[in-house]
Amino acid sequence: MVIISETPRSIRREIITLLVICLASYLIISGISVLLYHQKQLINDQRHYAKLRGERIAHIVSTPVGDLDKPYLDELLLQNMNDDDVNAIVIKGADGRIVAGKRKLNGTGKMADVLDATDIPVSESKRFDSHPVLSRGRLIGHVEMFLNDEEINNKLKLLLLEEFAQAVIPLFIVCLVLYVGISKLLLTPLAAVFNMARVFGAGDLSARVQTASENEIGTLAITFNRMADRIEEKIGQLADAEKQYRSLFESIQDVFYREDKDGIVRLVSPSIEKMLGYCQSEVIGRDLGDFCALSGSRALLFAEASRDGLVEDYDLLLKHRDGRIITVSANSHLYYDEQGAVAGIEGTFRDVTDRTRAFEEISQLKSSFAEIVETLPSAIIVVNGDLRIELMNRLAEEFCGFLLSQAKGVSVLRVLPAFENELLLIPQVISSKESYAREKLAVAGGFENRFYNFQIYPMKSKESSRAVIRFEDVTDKVRIQEALLQSEKMLMVGGLAAGTAHEINNPLAAILQNAQNIERRISPEIPANLEAAREIGIDLLSVRDYLERRGIIGFVTSIREGGARASKIITNMLQFSRKSGSRKELSDLNTLLDQSLELAASDYDLRKRYDFRQIRIEKDFASDLPMVSITVPEIEQVVLNIVKNAAQALSEANSADPCITLRTSRKDDFAVIEIEDNGPGMTELVRRRVFEPFFTTREVGSGTGLGMSVSYTIITTNHGGFIDVWSEPGEGARFTISLPIDRGGT
Amino acid sequence: MNEAIRVLIIDDDQLVRESISAFLEDDGFIVESASSAEEALARIESGHHDLCITDFSLPGMDGEELILSAYSLSPKTRFIMHSGVNFTPSAELELIGFTRENVMSKPIIRLELLSERIHMLAGKPGVSE
Numbered sequence: 001m002v003i004i005s006e007t008p009r010s011i012r013r014e015i016i017t018l019l020v021i022c023l024a025s026y027l028i029i030s031g032i033s034v035l036l037y038h039q040k041q042l043i044n045d046q047r048h049y050a051k052l053r054g055e056r057i058a059h060i061v062s063t064p065v066g067d068l069d070k071p072y073l074d075e076l077l078l079q080n081m082n083d084d085d086v087n088a089i090v091i092k093g094a095d096g097r098i099v100a101g102k103r104k105l106n107g108t109g110k111m112a113d114v115l116d117a118t119d120i121p122v123s124e125s126k127r128f129d130s131h132p133v134l135s136r137g138r139l140i141g142h143v144e145m146f147l148n149d150e151e152i153n154n155k156l157k158l159l160l161l162e163e164f165a166q167a168v169i170p171l172f173i174v175c176l177v178l179y180v181g182i183s184k185l186l187l188t189p190l191a192a193v194f195n196m197a198r199v200f201g202a203g204d205l206s207a208r209v210q211t212a213s214e215n216e217i218g219t220l221a222i223t224f225n226r227m228a229d230r231i232e233e234k235i236g237q238l239a240d241a242e243k244q245y246r247s248l249f250e251s252i253q254d255v256f257y258r259e260d261k262d263g264i265v266r267l268v269s270p271s272i273e274k275m276l277g278y279c280q281s282e283v284i285g286r287d288l289g290d291f292c293a294l295s296g297s298r299a300l301l302f303a304e305a306s307r308d309g310l311v312e313d314y315d316l317l318l319k320h321r322d323g324r325i326i327t328v329s330a331n332s333h334l335y336y337d338e339q340g341a342v343a344g345i346e347g348t349f350r351d352v353t354d355r356t357r358a359f360e361e362i363s364q365l366k367s368s369f370a371e372i373v374e375t376l377p378s379a380i381i382v383v384n385g386d387l388r389i390e391l392m393n394r395l396a397e398e399f400c401g402f403l404l405s406q407a408k409g410v411s412v413l414r415v416l417p418a419f420e421n422e423l424l425l426i427p428q429v430i431s432s433k434e435s436y437a438r439e440k441l442a443v444a445g446g447f448e449n450r451f452y453n454f455q456i457y458p459m460k461s462k463e464s465s466r467a468v469i470r471f472e473d474v475t476d477k478v479r480i481q482e483a484l485l486q487s488e489k490m491l492m493v494g495g496l497a498a499g500t501a502h503e504i505n506n507p508l509a510a511i512l513q514n515a516q517n518i519e520r521r522i523s524p525e526i527p528a529n530l531e532a533a534r535e536i537g538i539d540l541l542s543v544r545d546y547l548e549r550r551g552i553i554g555f556v557t558s559i560r561e562g563g564a565r566a567s568k569i570i571t572n573m574l575q576f577s578r579k580s581g582s583r584k585e586l587s588d589l590n591t592l593l594d595q596s597l598e599l600a601a602s603d604y605d606l607r608k609r610y611d612f613r614q615i616r617i618e619k620d621f622a623s624d625l626p627m628v629s630i631t632v633p634e635i636e637q638v639v640l641n642i643v644k645n646a647a648q649a650l651s652e653a654n655s656a657d658p659c660i661t662l663r664t665s666r667k668d669d670f671a672v673i674e675i676e677d678n679g680p681g682m683t684e685l686v687r688r689r690v691f692e693p694f695f696t697t698r699e700v701g702s703g704t705g706l707g708m709s710v711s712y713t714i715i716t717t718n719h720g721g722f723i724d725v726w727s728e729p730g731e732g733a734r735f736t737i738s739l740p741i742d743r744g745g746t
Numbered sequence: 747m748n749e750a751i752r753v754l755i756i757d758d759d760q761l762v763r764e765s766i767s768a769f770l771e772d773d774g775f776i777v778e779s780a781s782s783a784e785e786a787l788a789r790i791e792s793g794h795h796d797l798c799i800t801d802f803s804l805p806g807m808d809g810e811e812l813i814l815s816a817y818s819l820s821p822k823t824r825f826i827m828h829s830g831v832n833f834t835p836s837a838e839l840e841l842i843g844f845t846r847e848n849v850m851s852k853p854i855i856r857l858e859l860l861s862e863r864i865h866m867l868a869g870k871p872g873v874s875e
Contacts, residue, residue: 505830509853510761
């Protein structure tokens with residue numbers, strides 16, 4: 001604010017000037033009026049006196065005119081010439097002749113006679129008075145008087161002086177009084193007020209006007225004081241506020257900044273140093289963009305703010321002096337100049353690096369948690385105390401056939417009916433805080449039972465009662481365990497068999513073979529029998545008759561058959577001990593098939609369960625089939641497996657005309673075996689899985705489900721061939737085995 | 747009638763030897779038996795056996811060694827391995843013409859098959875059944 005430096009002295013000067021002008025004007029006006037008034041008065045008096053004198057002279061002259069001698073006239077004239085204002089007096093006769101005359105000489109005071117008209121000082125005698133001289137009624141001449149103004153002028157001067165002298169002093173006194181009064185009443189208090197204002201304006205807020213007067217100036221002073229009080233108070237408040245704001249500004253954790261519209265930082269709080277490692281002065285005056293990690297992000301921030309007038313929680317990446325990237329959350333708004341135009345942008349930056357990092361860590365944790373849950377090989381379902389689903393992973397979704405989005409909030413009993421009995425235990429698990437576990441829980445499904453390890457864990461969090469259901473499909477594991485168990489069993493059996501086969505086979509051989517010997521040696525067809533009978537004198541036929549009648553021949557046959565059966569058991573057991581990798585030999589597939597059929601026919605298992613003899617066997621063998629290099633027992637095993645499966649299917653289906661057809665043929669470099677049945681066939685699902693290990697359509701425990709997969713391995717891996725299956729439901733099944741023909745073979 | 751086929755049965759089990767001998771004798775074979783490989787070799791040295799039926803598991807020398815030794819002594823003699831375990835002919839045996847046809851599993855359910863096999867393997871020209 002500009003303080004106008006005008007001293008009160010000038011007001012004083014103005015007042016004095018004014019008073020002087022007033023005084024002068026008064027004097028001039030009163031002088032002129034006095035002059036005019038007295039001039040007229042004086043002139044009138046002069047006239048009047050001159051007339052009286054002229055008349056007196058004329059009167060005096062009229063009597064003795066003619067008689068009058070000149071010295072008397074001169075005397076008379078001189079007497080009347082004493083007055084200063086008379087310049088000349090001339091007495092003229094009726095004829096105009098100058099009788100006598102006197103005049104004053106200029107500047108000397110001496111008198112001189114007027115002898116003729118030329119002596120009359122015309123120029124000076126402006127005032128001229130002429131009086132007739134009458135004698136007895138007769139005009140005898142004129143008295144002419146020539147007067148001057150000097151006396152009048154002098155008198156006027158005197159009068160003026162007198163007048164001035166009378167007016168100046170009182171006037172001066174009046175002026176003085178006036179000045180003093182004004183000065184005391186107005187100027188001094190004003191000066192005090194002015195002074196106070198000046199001092200106040202200069203910053204001394206304690207300055208006040210000392211005044212006792214109660215007039216307007218006093219009121220003004222009081223008003224000023226009050227104003228000053230108010231200002232002081234306000235300024236005090238402002239100062240306090242400013243102090244507070246400053247301390248806030250200085251100690252603020254966030255960074256307050258202001259940049260102009262060119263991006264130049266104009267203001268920044270000291271906290272910038274903590275945030276970016278640059279001190280205030282290093283930042284102010286520079287482009288904010290210099291501190292942004294990404295070029296153009298300042299412009300984006302500005303554009304964003306320009307659109308809405310402000311930005312909130314705008315993430316900005318700044319560069320720390322040491323190269324770190326600082327994530328800040330900007331809350332900024334535009335600010336405007338006095339004309340209302342955008343001047344720039346200001347606001348705060350908050351360092352959210354830690355927060356961002358924490359957030360990232362949390363989200364990373366969350367996602368890795370989700371990932372862990374998703375990638376667990378178990379199905380996971382989280383339910384609340386009301387058994388309503390809160391979470392389930394992908395495996396659980398797959399098992400239930402619902403997506404989490406569909407199942408959320410739904411009772412787990414509806415989604416997972418297979419485990420209903422177990423799920424009903426959840427409330428108990430939650431209340432007791434003890435987990436529940438079941439292993440190898442069988443669940444019926446499709447063709448086979450599936451096995452699950454099933455657990456319920458109570459969740460330990462205090463605020464809510466929840467439980468985690470976890471289950472995993474251990475069917476394969478169970479099957480492998482079963483198979484391992486089976487194969488262990490078989491290995492044991494095989495080892496036993498191998499160890500004891502010889503010992504068992506010998507007595508068996510004795511039993512079996514001697515039974516045959518008995519049969520033969522009671523036969524009349526053998527000459528030696530007849531001869532022996534004759535030697536001891538008995539009839540062999542009678543003996544035989546007896547033996548038959550008593551059923552002995554039947555017993556012997558039973559012994560033989562029982563022995564054969566025992567032998568078969570031993571043979572079967574020995575299969576498990578048979579060393580694989582038996583050498584390949586060139587074999588005729590037709591023979592092999594015949595042998596396999598023989599084996600099938602005598603297969604105890606097959607005979608016991610299915611009536612293999614009821615099945616019609618058709619053979620369609622190629623006569624020109626070349627020999628193939630195979631491991632005979634392995635291929636036999638494969639054929640037997642397929643034939644057994646076919647027999648089983650036919651038996652189960654109770655087909656009217658059960659038939660198994662075996663064909664051999666040559667196709668290019670392959671010898672092909674086809675085994676076809678006219679049974680119920682397979683569904684697409686079964687057909688596709690038929691070679692899978694552990695896949696079985698039989699009841700649990702009745703098969704290992706390994707037969708076809710072993711067959712597959714034998715054909716493809718061991719023999720480099722192919723095995724395929726064709727089947728349609730109701731149309732039977734056809735297995736095709738292709739074995740490569742050894743080109744060196746015949 | 748042609749000369750009978752001479753068969754030597756080697757088995758350490760007397761019951762086995764006897765049951766086969768009895769059957770083959772009834773079928774007209776000339777049958778001898780031995781309880782060990784060593785005994786058998788001593789007999790084979792005389793060189794008039796057409797065929798040997800031998801067990802694989804024998805005390806001392808086993809059946810396969812016996813066959814190989816016997817073959818070198820008497821190349822004309824044919825052999826049948828009569829074994830309780832699944833027997834696959836070794837390469838050495840194959841070299842002397844021994845195949846799966848020369849193997850019969852013990853016990854022999856139908857001894858007639860043994861007779862047929864003997865005839866087939868040891869069938870001399872003119873020998874027929």
